[in-house]
Amino acid sequence: MxxxxxxxxxxxxxxxxxxxxxxxxxxxxxxxxxxxxxxxxxxxxxxxxxxxxxAPGFVDLAVSLREPGLEYKGTVFSETRAAAAAGVTTLCCTPCTRPAVDSPATVELIEQRAAAANFCRVLIVGALSRGLAGEELSEMSALQDAGCVALGNDLNPFADLRVLRRAMEYAAGLEMPLFLHACDGALAAGGCAHEGAVATRLGLAGIPASAEIAALGQCLALAEDTGARVHFCRLSCARSVELLADARARGLPVSADVAAHQLFLSEHDISDFNPDCRVMPPLRGEEDRAALREGLRGGVIDAVCSDHQPHDINAKLAPFPSTEPGVSALETLLPLVLGLAADGFGMAGALALITSRPGALLPGNAGQLRxxxxxxxxxxxxAAQWRATPETLHSSGKNTPFLGATLxxxxxxxxxxxxxxxxxx
Amino acid sequence: MRHFLSIAGLSREHLVEILDTAESFAGAGDRAAGKVPLLRGKTVVNLFFEASTRTRSTFELAAKRLSADVLNLDMDTAAVQKGESLIDTLRNMRAMDVDMFIVRHGDSGAAQFIARNVGAGVAVVNAGDGGHAHPTQAMLDMFTIRRCRKDFEGLRVAIVGDIRHSRVARSQIAALNLLGTRDIRLTGPQTLMPAGVEQLGARVFSRMEDGLAGADVVIILRLQRERMRGGFLPSEGEYYRRYGLTSARLALADPAAIVMHPGPINRGVEISSLVADGARSVILRQVAFGIAVRMAVMSLTVSAQISGRAK
The missing domain is CATH 2.30.40.10 (Urease, subunit C, domain 1)
Incomplete structure (x- = not known):
């Protein structure tokens, strides 16, 4: 053809x-x-x-396909279809399914469904611990042989730093890159919003910036110890950018991404308890948002991802603290990233954040048009304008703070x- | 004001209207006057997802004095335990043709959520949502202050205790700011002081003595026992040492200062019995005023619903 x-x-x-x-x-x-x-x-x-x-088809480092086990939120078919509509041709899917992606059988199931749908390249991030429980190591070698491109534990904390260190050592021995979320489970526990004046006014339990900063510091120390190649997922704090810049300056093999919504929304967007603005890590302060953009400009942060998390309607149909975090974000990725073009990135610079720059972190060198x-x-x-509505979105998840907005x-x-x-x- | 969900979003005039209306229900003494027919034929449902004795019963009394039919639903023991979701509970209630919901829920933002989902023509009054707001409590506190001290401007108000978890304190700070009080002091252990609370319009004092100095109104918050388990405090004794309101500490406040507490009080934990039962304490008057203030809030929201429907 x-x-x-x-x-x-x-x-x-x-x-x-x-x-x-x-x-x-x-x-x-x-x-x-x-x-x-x-x-x-x-x-x-x-x-x-x-x-x-x-442009090259986009490369998205974080998409939750929801299959197996959470098909009421989305399926490999529905969400890779949404990826195609979003211009995404390579995506990394997260291991937080039911069961978690901790066995070759689950990897194969996703691979087969993705191949049958054939909308885009699905690269699988496997679970770093058994059942994502953070207590025992997963069968990393088996996951690697089954085709996983990286291993991670999503937002699930490790039982203690020793287990995390062993997991990092073991993965380093396999030359498996790690996708880690820097989030201290105990400091974040029970929280649902950025700890600050907005959460205080709304009476919402806060997640302090230190939950990310402390965990990032620990992970960096362990990365240095173990030689593991670590990609940090979804940075949200200004101070994290500084820590990462320092680690990169010292030559550690680390990289990072940020979710597109973190570059456009802030803690103020939850002021009316809008559950579509509930995300993890939480929307933070304006100064954090500015620092994340600066981190992207300077190359400290490598890439922008959608952090696509489609939900069923019920997941968001409750008072704010009882809703599930996450945004259906694939199809708003391009309009948001184009919004950066005017902020000093330029069109090519903005598009690089979702093509060549994430592509360089993955096997296969995706994100090149040559x-x-x-x-x-x-x-x-x-220049085309469109409205994000339940009808225009292909994803099963309609949970986006940009619903109804003209993009x-x-x-x-x-x-x-x-x-x-x-x-x- | 078709719902009464929080102080935020209201104007000074709204608050004064509530206080004036409450005054008309309160009569000359502290006890509310007799029955009035303002809510005759209306159905009021007390929808409480958290246990409460005082707040619920004063709402019930207020509704009955307005001649409404009252239904009490203790949701912490009922449908929710059968796995029914909040949204389904609301849809069922909607089918029952109710005029007003008085809601208490453990989640911040629950009152807003319920108001968005009850359908047109139904008023929602927030009786406490998580750590967010408890606006009728704040209004009865404002009523008490106005009765005792007349003017809000120039007033020095100290709020003592667990600000972090207190929906009462948040609503009080908002109401006092709207009514013109510029000197609001918050005092309590730093573990119970929420981040950025100064931006709500208050000053933070780590030492209780500094917060109390010259205060006209001293509001003591209840200390929940579970704060010890959460690692917020070492012990009740240690809390009382530093933040218990004793006669000696109260002497630092203005000689005419009043002592308030949203109740129920923990004697010997946040307040000494001597102070709680003393001449400066208006704690029981607060409870009595609660009925008149809740009558005012209920009648004003229902009439706003009716005029809204007429439009």
Missing amino acids: NILIRGAQILNPADGGDGRDGDIAVEDGVIRAVGAAPPGFEAHQIIEAAGLVA EGAAADICLFNP TGRVHRTLYQGRVVHEPE
């Missing part, structure tokens, strides 16, 4: 700049040429892309391995 994308603004974020107008020739799932079709190229399908940006790469391409209209930037078509997996309805 040969496809010719004609007249797009071609933008490979890794190259910087504004891109150039031209054509992209796709042959057998691979990008054959960028700029102009090679002589004699015969297209079976021509996509007219004038006015559209052609000859010879897999034809994972997102065509989007950067700028809309995915037009998504190609995954040279096939159109999303097109305008």
Whole structure:
């Protein structure tokens, strides 16, 4: 199947700049040429892309697919379909399913469902401890052989630092990267909002910034001890950026990401007890938000992810402290990231946060639009406005603080391995 | 004011209207006057997800004095234990054609949530939601202060104790600020002082003596026993040593200062019996005023619902 994308603004974020107008020739799932079709190229399908940006398919480091066990919130099919609609062609799925992704059988189940759906590349993050309980090590070698690209424990705390240290040592021996959330379970216990004036006024139990900062300090010390390659998930505090900058300056093999909503919302957004703004880590202060953006600009934080967590309606239909945290975030990822373009990132710089920069942390070098790469391409209209509504969202989860908002930037078509997996309805 | 959920969002005029209306129900003495027919034919449901004796019974008395039909539902023992969700409970209640819910719930924001989900024409009065708000308690405290001290401006008010977990304190701080009190002092152990509380419009004093100096109103909060288990405090004795209101400490306040407490009191933990039962204590008057203030809140919200429906 040969496809010719004609007249797009071609933008490979890794190259910087504004891109150039031209054509992209796709042959057998691979990008054959960028700029102009090679002589004699015969297209079976021509996509007219004038006015559209052609970017590499997006790379999302954190998507909860909810399957197995939580199918009432979402399935591999429904959420990878949403990923295609969001322009995401490579995603890392989280291990917090039921059962947790701590056995090859669960890995295989997700792989098979993802292959059957075939909307995007699903890279699986396995559980670092058995059942994510933080007490015993998972069978890491078996998970590695089954295809897991990294191991993590989500927000579940470890019983003590010794268990975490052993897990990191063992993973380091396997050269398995770790996806760790820096969150001290005891300091965060019972909390549902950033500890500060807003939570105090609302009478909500707070989660102090120190829950993240203290845990990050401990994990960095253990990373130094064990030589484990650690990627820190969902940083939320200004001080964390400084700690990480220091660790990177000393040459530790660490990286980090931030959820898109942390760059746009703050503690003030929970003022009316909006359960769609309940997330973990919690929305923090304005100064934290500014520092996270600065961390991305300076390269201390590598990537932006959606931290997609689709929920059933009941999960959010309760008073704020009794609701489940998380945002259905895949389909708002592009509009939010484009919002950074105006904040000194530029279009290429902003897109790099969801393409080449996260891609560099994963096997396969995803997030590049160049000859010879897999034809994972997102065509989007950067100026198109649309409203996020339960009808326009493909995800099973409609739990987004941006529901009803008019967003700028809309995915037009998504190609995954040279096939159109999303097109305008 | 179609619901009464928190002090935040109300204006000074709202609060004064409630106090004036309560005054009309309170009569000359402390006891509320006889029955009035303002809520005749209306059904009021006390929906309490947390145990309460005093607040619930004063709401019940207030509703009965307004001639309403009253239904008491103790949800901490009923449907919730059968696994019914709050939203289902509300939908069932809605089908019963109720005019007003008085709600108490352990979650902050529960009153807002319930108000959003009861449907049109039903008033919700917050009788305490988690650590967020307890606005009728704050209003009866304001009523008590106004009866005893007349003017809110220029008043020095000290609130002592577990501010962190206190919905009463939050509502009091909000009400006092709206009514013009500029000198609000909070005092208590740092473990029970929530982050950024100064931004609510109050000053924090670690030493109780500093907070009490020259105060016109001293509000003592109840210390929950479970605070010891949570690692907030070493012991009741240690708390009393530093924050118990004794006669000696009360002597630091203004000679005419009144002592208030939302009850129920822990004698010898946050307040000495001598002070609690002494001449400066208005604790029992607070309880009596609670009925008139709750009558005012209920009648004002119901009439707002009716005029809202007429529009």
